[in-house]
Amino acid sequence: MNRRSETVLFLCRLLVGGCFLYAGAAKAFDPRAFAGEIAAYRLFPHLFNLLIAATLPWIEIVTGALVLGGRKLLPAAWVLVVLEALFAVILLSAIVRGLNIDCGCLGAGGGRSLPEALLGDLVLLGLTVTLCRLQPLPRDDD
């Protein structure tokens, strides 16, 4: 890998890993409020909203920390690509249905509109895909 690619990879790791570590930590300690934000999307029943609110922030924290630390980078980045793609679909669905809600990306009261959140999510998706493409595949003996 040349020096330029290494720099781009490092910056992607910082941005993507840092974003998800921060977003997960912002939501992990008030799961009921985050469940309320999820409920506003009107997609899942009450129990599912609570289960997602209980687990998703911690998945973000673990994957964010792995990407930031450069450990198990490809598997963690793939998890983030799937999460970001799913979130983009959910945001688009909410916009099409005319919901006027906060995205809930950074917990309750985060203050981001749905279009803003969709734009941010697509940028993050682009950075994560770039990270996946630049990171070499692990060898069989790794």
Added chain:
Amino acid sequence: MNCPPPRRIVSEALAIVALGAALGLAFNYRMILESLDLPATPALSRTPPPVAPSPAPTSVAAATLTLNAVRDLLAAGALPIDARPRSVYAEGHLPAAYSLPLEEAHAAPQRLPQLPGNRTLIVYCGGYGCSDAADLALLLIQAGYREVRVFTGGYPEWVDAALPVETGTP
């Protein structure tokens, strides 16, 4: 034989998700257990269990109820109190719920004594950590009502349990 890298990446990705989910469930196990409070099956209990009288709560935190406890108390004659705005109340509320928006309770405390003093009052709002029900419950306790409880799951948990609701204003 070693796994080819893409299959290993997928299995490691799944392990990462499982680790994060396990941490989240462990950290929030109380909230999950409360939300999984399921009713007894007919084979185990053919008659509803008697509602044991409970001492008056000394704090709003001690007065919280699960969905099943709310159903038992309502069957025994408790009065549901809806702390949400009247427009939201009109869209749907617990059967026979009394509308007492928190804002109105703050603005006109003289309305509080109009509630029946000999019935358990169950205050609820929008669930998911909504604090209006707890705040209204505190006002009611301060106004002298002794049997005041808070239904933490609120209207969303009631609706998601497919329980009957009423609409319209009182």
